[in-house]
Amino acid sequence: MSDNDDKAPDQHGSKPLPAFPGAAAEPDAPVTPQTPPASEQPPAPQMPPAPRMPSEPQAPSVPQAPSVPQAPSAPPAPPAPPAPPASQAPYAPQAPAAPYAPQPSASPQPPQYAAAPQPGGAPYGSPQYGSQPQPAGGYTPPNKPKGKLGTGAIIGIVGGAIVLVVLLVIAVGFGVSRIGGTPGGGGGDKGPAAEASSASDAVKGYLTAISESDAKTALSYLSSPPSDSTLLTDEALEASNKLGPITKIKVPKSDGKSSSDDVTASYLLNGEPVTTTFSASDYDRDGKWEISGGTGSIYTRSFDGLGLTINGVAVDAEQVDVFPGTYELATTLKNFTLTGPTTVTITESYSSADTTEIKPALTDEALQQFHSLVRAAVDACIASTTLTAGCGIDIPSTISDGTQLTDGTITRSLSADANATIDSMKATPSYDNPTLVEGEYIGSPSVTADCTKDGATGRCSIYFAPSLGKPSVDMASDNPVVKWD
Known part of the structure; x- marks a missing residue:
């Protein structure tokens, strides 16, 4: 009997059982019928790794054994049937050879197999045999499993989530505190609005x-x-x-x-x-x-x-x-x-x-200030010898009868009544602008000047000369000035 005889199906067509759950040779059973003659399988001598596997009883003892079925992801073997030529046969045995090569070296690396249980819950993973038909590109060593995270990673994620929840609770609590708490004080804020039933x-x-x-x-x-x-x-x-x-x-x-x-x-x-x-x-x-x-x-x-x-x-x-x-x-x-x-x-x-x-x-002090401002303005205007004196008493160089006046020779004077009016003047705030205080009408001054008329020159008295206007002062100003209407 050759080494392949123990893997041949019996006369009843039943499938031989694997040597142990982790045996990688088991998936190759379907491949064996595809090779025409037993002698045409040169790789058959490589099958002796099966005897080595008894040294792998560690796999069943460790729950990670389910990772072994991933090795059969060597589904490249199933694609072999479409190609009957014998040249394809060598490839079929090579697919399992890959898992055997890593297994001896993988035994010292249980952590890699420990991450493998991700495919399912059953340790022997028989359902995985049904899912073996995968693309050839899916064949990769099981040293980079996808799926469950390590204990440290899980602890880190859980811890981070707890910290996040705590921060959210603190933030919400702070927001509630800011919204609910209102500073006291302020007039008129003495309690809820009252209600009357009648x-x-x-x-x-x-x-x-x-x-x-x-x-x-x-x-x-x-x-x-x-x-x-x-x-x-x-x-x-x-x-x-x-x-x-x-x-x-x-x-x-x-x-x-x-x-x-x-x-x-x-x-x-x-x-x-x-x-x-x-x-x-x-x-x-x-x-x-x-x-x-x-x-x-x-x-x-x-x-x-x-x-x-x-x-x-x-x-x-x-x-x-x-x-x-x-x-x-x-x-x-x-x-x-x-x-x-x-x-x-x-x-x-x-x-x-x-x-x-x-x-x-005006206050008493402000009224005195008003009188003083008006008096100073009137005195300055009366003392002027020019035609343009201000205070509303400017005169033209040629008056209505044709007499020409000589600028710089003008003299003006006020009557006793006019002076008395200035000193006792009433100060009345304007209706439209109460800070603008208005005085009283003062009257016209007496005016004389050097003049020329019809070729004759002499000293002339000016009748009906312009009169002093009504003084007004903005008493709210820091620098009040008398103005004349």
Whole structure:
């Protein structure tokens, strides 16, 4: 019996069993029938490696043995059948020869086979025999397996994922902290908006909040808070309550039979009794009553440019909205003051404070400065001997009757009444521009000059000479200058 006889199929056609699960010769069984005569297989003598394999019992003991089936990826052997020539036969045995050559050297390299279990879970990998038909190019040594990662790599990936999750948790927590945490402080921010279950509750809560200088709560009772909130602040309310506190608030109960109601409230404003009516409604029937209007206004156009303040708050608008209460107007310009009833009150919704009697004026020091500026300007103009003197008293070189005046010979003088007018002149801020202060009409000076008429030369008196104009000074300027109209 030859060495190939033990691999020949028996007379019943059954397939010989492999020597052991890791035997690489097993896949070659199909190749053997393809070679015509047994004697035509020169490589057959190479088959003795089969006896060597018994030394490989280590493969079964190690779960990595499944990697051995990868060696049969020598599917190059199956392509051999299409070529009957004997020249193809040598190649069939060479395919298994490759696995045998690495196996003796592979035994000291179990780690490479350890990575092989990737193809499947069964150690002997019988399903792999069915998957052997692969392209010839797929035949590669099993020392670079694809699939499962080593323990170290898995630990690294898991550890990295844990770190990433921790960082995400920290980032989310930080974001929540930043969103949820708001710094405290600020006027009018004293708690959630109040809600009233009836019209009378809304009015009572509104007036109470105002009396306590709580602007935010007061605004929460209004159906449409004003867009301008310059004076709708705790600061303005605190000043208002110092000037005229609101006390003894009385509001009758409303019946609540309809979705709107007018409520008449009474209270003391700086000790003076006040009775006023507020309109409240619950049109959407959500149980929350709100006040329509509720605020008044102060017109400030006539104080433009004066650095106006109301209850100590700077105001730069033509009109401002205010809560019911007491308000004091003032200016921050050093040369100006406000005269008249500078304190006004608001008691009715949609009402406007009466400021018609409040007028800007110069301070005593500023008034003296104004008189001094006008006096200096007039004196300089009167002292001029030229035709062009300024202050509105320039004269032409030829007057209306044809008389020619000699420039440089002009003399001017003021009457006692005119001088008295300068010293006692009233200074009135302009209506359109209150920082521009205007003086009074002074009058015409007496004028003489050397003159020539009809060939005669002499000294002439000028009748109906131009008069001094009306002086005006911008008293808000750092360097005020007198101008003449």
